[in-house]
Amino acid sequence: MTVYSNCHVITFNYRQSGIMERIYLDNNATTIVDPAVRDTMEPFYCHMYGNPNSLHLFGIEVRPYLHQAMEQLYSGIGASDADDIIINSCATEGNNTVILGFYFNLLKDTRKKHIITTQLEHPCVRESCRFLERHGVKVTYLAPDRDGLITAKMVKDAITDQTALVSVMWANNETGIILPIEEISKVCKEQGVYLHSDAVQAIGKVKVDLQKVRVDFLTFSAHKFHGPKGVGGLYIRDGLNLPPLLHGGEQMGGHRAGTVNVAGTVAMGKAIELANASLDFENREVRRLRDKLEDALLKNADVLVVGKRELRTPNTLYVSIRGVEGESMIWDLNQNGIAASTGSACASESLEASPILTAIGADRELAHTGVRFSLSRFTTEKEIDITIEVANKAIERLRQLSTSY
Amino acid sequence: MAKSDLIGGELWEQYSQRVADRMNNPRNFGELTESDAQKLGGRLVIADEGAESCGDTVRLFWIVDEKTNIIKKATFKSFGCGTAIAATDMMAEMCIGRTVDEAAKITNLEVEHALRDQEDVAAVPPQKMHCSVMAYEVIKRATSIYRNVDISTLAETDIVCECARVSLQTIEDAIRINDLKTVQEITDYTKAGAFCKSCIQPGGHEKRDIYIVDILARVRAEIERERNPHRTLSAEFAKLSVIKQFKAIESVLDEHIRPVLARDGGGIELEDIQPGENGIINVHIRYQGSCKGCAGNVAGTLSFVEQTLQKNLSENIRGVVV
Structure with a gap:
């Protein structure tokens, strides 16, 4: 096994720099589990470990906690009691369930063979659509405008009498850009087309209230809002039906077979409650820290931020630093204990630039110079101050090295 | 796929300590000027190389003693990822003390080897081998400038896989001698296509003149024809x-x-x-x-x-x- 032989590279060289704490600014990738959430999970491992589908006392004792979690999830996204929220493993599963389910329920046997989605979507939506294309489904991938937005008009113009489903994310993971789901939902309702939205990056950052915005299917994942990994949810509006992706037992009313992840579900319920309770804080404090970092970075010459500030989730900053290659930048940050991410081609396994940045196409260099900082309610002012200092030093060093600056 | 491939995401863990060190503290970065050249009594050569599709660019500076053709000093600047910076730094160092002709023979494989901590452990993960190719190409560019010849006269003919430096002839021979039938077999025998994978088929990271799938199809057809001339005729x-x-x-x-x-x-x-x-x-x-x-x-x-x-x-x- 040679894979881990060079592990010493990441043995936290930042300790040598005198900064003793790690700083996590990659919250759009995943988040720390809120300690309060962790506490709610704990009893379900060694004490209340019953299968909720069991009749006996071990099953009986866990069910109230699951009912409570369902209450938290329904009120968390504004679902009505008649709607379904299927607990599953992640948003990738939810998105696959919706898109593949549409194929088996509708597209396969009728003349409606068209799906509209966007070039901004997460790979799980994009690749599910690609898969259906191989089975005769026609897919339109809407390109964003210069602001990184998909407008309701774009959706409307793309709808034909064959369109069955529109799938548009609520907020973009790379740039934080919030899409006009409310307007898109009106267009879809008016045109009689179903709407699915991947809300992974929206929950906990902006208000997701399905009483106000009508969508037919909505997906989310607990680990993006300080819940654990491996648990997510799929909302299905009242009266709609999707065939299960996983066949088997009667769990989740037959919508999703497999023993329910009790600890995960309880945790997700708690996490969404805390996330919604923190929305004000997120939009005030997290936004203030994000803006502080953004303003500080913008003081350097030739730095540009993707997406208008008011159109972005409050925690996300995607910045292009001219002359500084993205992987180099996050390397230098990492050397100082700071975690951020890049859409740079050089940092991906395939050496391909993020398709989202290519889609926005604002600046050719963007695909190579982009660095994403994503904060959370656990980010502190001190962390942002350190990050500003380290980032400025990294920019200076890498620009000295650079041919193109 | 196998046990070690399923988790993925490993990139930096696979950089050698030498790569990390040179990324953090490159020894030979910076510019050389005419006055530096005068002080050292040599000629200044500045060469630029850049791959648009890759987003990497590199500039190499040499001061060459025109009597002996020996490179007395070499420095670089780079817009690139950690691997590109480390490889270019190592490459510049390897140029120093060599004649221009000797330097022109340095390959990206030698650079990668020099960056290893242990003889048998690669310095960078497979897909990052590509990032050291430019370090090699810029030497060719500098040589052509110094010699005042067109760079095409220095290019090795028919390199199909830049990362592993595998020629067309090597691939054709491997297919014929070993009766290879798949791209994977070619990669296993020759290493061609093992790294950035651009040379396997169109649509990869970089556009190539010739692709392994086409070579395989052509050579297989030739082999079939030789074995069964009547049917093909x-x-x-x-x-x-x-x-x-x-x-x-x-x-x-x-x-x-x-x-x-x-x-x-x-x-x-x-x-x-x-x-x-x-x-x-x-x-x-x-x-x-x-x-x-x-x-x-x-x-x-x-x-x-x-x-x-x-x-x-x-x-x-x-x-x-x-």
């Missing part, structure tokens, strides 16, 4: 226009048949070509000279003519004496 002959079929038959008659018949004072003329059932091609011939009226021409001579045409053109040919 038949298919090709059937596709020809009647005029070309006519000419091809005429040339076989001239080359292989008429000289034999002429020894006995005979001759042969091609009269017509008629398609028959099941792909059969009826070649109508007329005997001349002593062949005419010879008792043997129906059996012996016709069989000779027919077999010769079949062997050279198509096994579907049938001779018909008019």
